[in-house]
Amino acid sequence: MRSEPTTILQGTLAMLILKSLIAGEMHGLGVSRRIQQLTGGTFSVKPGSLFPALHRMEEEGWISAFWGDSENNRRAKYYRLTKAGRKQLEVETQRWGRISWAIGQALEA
Numbered sequence: 164m165r166s167e168p169t170t171i172l173q174g175t176l177a178m179l180i181l182k183s184l185i186a187g188e189m190h191g192l193g194v195s196r197r198i199q200q201l202t203g204g205t206f207s208v209k210p211g212s213l214f215p216a217l218h219r220m221e222e223e224g225w226i227s228a229f230w231g232d233s234e235n236n237r238r239a240k241y242y243r244l245t246k247a248g249r250k251q252l253e254v255e256t257q258r259w260g261r262i263s264w265a266i267g268q269a270l271e272a
Contacts, residue, residue: 176208176216177225178255181248184226188243190233191217217242225251 183189183197194217195208220226225248233239244252 175259176212177220178252178259179206179208180213180216180220181225181244181252181255184242184244184248185252188241190231190239190241192233192239194242220248223247223251 179198226242
């Protein structure tokens with residue numbers, strides 16, 4: 164049984180964006196689609212959450228952006244992972260590994 168998309172927990176959006184961009188540069192809609200794909204449809208990111216997060220991450224230096232043409236010849240802003248973004252993805256992955264382990268332990272208790 165497939166459930167409806169879930170709201171992303173606070174602090175996970177940046178990690179999911181970074182993870183989606185590891186495959187290569189893409190525009191915002193592509194990032195949103197990739198997150199949905201990576202999470203098996205569990206998470207659906209709305210533009211009102213995605214674009215402010217992308218902007219913050221660009222300011223942090225985790226991603227860079229440039230303008231280009233989308234697959235349907237519309238102007239779109241593309242995002243790519245920076246070296247700092249790759250490092251941040253490692254940090255976030257380790258942090259969420261510890262959190263998910265701890266939650267698993269609590270649920271088994």
